Amino acid sequence: MPLTPAYRADPKFPELGAEFYDPVAAADFPKTILRYRNDRAAQSVGLDTLTDEEWVRHFGRFEPLPDNLAPPLAQRYHGHQFRVYNPELGDGRGFLYAQLREAETNRLLDLGTKGSGETPWSRQGDGRLTLKGGVREVLAxxxxxxxxxxxSRSFSLIETGEALMRTDEPSPTRASVLVRLSHSHIRFGTFQRQAFFEKTAALETLVGHVIDHYYPHLDRAADKASALLGEVVQRMARLTARWMAAGFVHGVLNTDNMSITGESFDYGPYRFLPRNDPNFTAAYFDSAGLYAFGRQPEAVFWNLQQLAGCLSLVTATEPLVEALNGFGPAYRRELIAAMLDRLGLRPRSEEEDAGFVQAMFRAIAAGSEPLRWEPFFFDWFCADEERALAGPRAELYAQEGFEDFRRLLKTYEPDRPGRLGHPYFARREPEELLYDEIEAIWAPIAEADDWSVFEAKLAAIDSARRAWGLPPQQKV
Known part of the structure; x- marks a missing residue:
């Protein structure tokens, strides 16, 4: 195997003990057809030099990586699903396949699966992932x-040659196995399981493990549990703000989908906003709008309260409440920063920035016709009014509802305005990922096994990433 020196295996999860996982085996798939490999992510962990054949052996057949987990481990956890507690959860169609260090940052990262077969936690499910579901997650x-x-980053997608029966899409449908690269797969629900069984020693072990490997700067904290909650609160505030600025609706904000490192992962039903609508939902079964776009901060805070409840078994309530109280201020601060980033602007003062972001939201909601979410940020990037007023939405921007926004925008300096020289900003329309486009990307795959539209879309998204000049992966 041609591994580079950047590959550094470091399997730490087994240190928690058998109470936290079950050794499992991957399904024996009829076929393994490589559909997507993320070489940029693979390079960051020293796996980019694998041949396609070797890639399939590891991420389709799950031969162990050198000095790594063998066998893979299905994690145990509980969780609230739409605020109803479920003690029957756990990795039902996935497992932790490997842990390794990121070359640039030395962060501990996980390679985890989705659709890799049945486990003790499958609950009568088949442990599989539809190919369409895999395609949707790669795009997301x-x-x-x-x-x-x-x-998380989609690392690999392999079609497995099985025909799956599903009630929410035409069946039989094609199957796949996805591998994702994440900072951690430890969830809020991992804590909930130990709290449910009142295993305080296991909870303390889990707190220590998370601090040792993900928050080592808290090692000398007098009250590690509340210090950990405080850090997680800050990270989740940042994540939620970034979702909101991106116009992203996760769809299933259950506690088992909340990562302890504040990283978004596991994309089932999701949507990007077609327009500013706080009541917009991603999941057809979310009839009450519990996880609607505008309620995402509320949902995340509720989940943090459940984590605090678990930690109350091993520390006092008062510091946990204090940590939770930090969510609101942190979220407001992070939302302002995220919105300024989206527009490519340098911050001014806290008060000015807050007023400007309020004006920005009012402008997005204004106008005689609905304004799509992503084009607003594309048109006004780096405060380029001339470009915005020469574009396809010029008439809308000339309306009264945009006056305050345009007036305040003139007081801001663009951040790295040279980015406007990228060919991406010479286009009339930005890259979006709305529902209808995802369906249009899937159609040629389903009908003719034509992957060209999917591949072209990924290339276009990567071009936009480079144009925006954002870090290749926001560190958590």
Whole structure:
């Protein structure tokens, strides 16, 4: 295997003990057809030099990586699903395949799977992932990374040659196995399981493990549990703000989908906003709008409260409440920063920035016709009024609802205005990832096994990422 020196195996999860996982084996798939490999992500962990054949052996057949986990581990956890507690959860169609160090930052990263077969936690499910579901997740993570959202990265997608039966899409349908690269797969629900069984020693072990490997600067904290919650609160405030600035609706903000490192992952039903609508939902089964776009901060805070409840078994309530109280101020601060980043502007004062962002939201909601979310940021990037007023939405921007926004925008300096020289900004329309386009990308795959539209879309998203000049992966 031609591994580079950047590959550094470091399997730490087994240190937690058998209470936290079950050794499992991957399904024996009829076929393994490589559909996507993320060489940029692979380079960051020293796996980019694998041949396609070797890639398939590891990420389709799951032969162990050198000095890594063998066998893979299905994690145990509980969770609230739409605020109803479920003690029957756990990795039901995935497992932790490997842990390794990121070359540039030395961060501990996970390679985890989705659709790799049944586990003890499958709950009568088949442990599989539809190919369409895999395609949708690859697209979601590419777009979110480009927009500066802390997210897992889709690492590999392999079609497996099985025909799956599903109730929410035409069946039988094609199957796949996805591998994602994440900072951690430890969830809020990992803590909830130990709290449910009142295993305080295991909770303390888990707190220590998370601090040792993800928040080592907290090692000397007098109260590690509340210090950890404080850090997670800050990270989740940042993540939520970045979702909102990206116009992203996760769809299923259950506690088992909340990562302890504040990274977005596991994309089932999701949507990017077609226009500013706080009541917009991503999941057809979210009839009450619990996880609607405008309620995402509320949902994340509720989940943080459940994590605090778990930690109350090992520390006092008062410092946990104090940590939770930091969410609101942190979210407001992070939302302002995220919106300024989206427009490519340098911050001014806290008061001025807050007023400007309020004017920005009013402008997005104004006008005689609905304004699509992404074009607003594209048109006004780096405060280029001339470009915005020469574009396809010039008539809308000339309306009264944009007066305050345009007046305040003149007081801001662009951040790295040279970015406007990228060919991306010579276009009339930005890259978006709306529902209809995802369906249009899937159609030629389903009908003719034509992957060219999918591949072209990924290339276009990557071009936008480079044009925006955001870090290739927001660090958590």
């Amino acid at each position: 993570t590419a777009m979110l990374e480009a927009l500066g959202v802390p997210t």
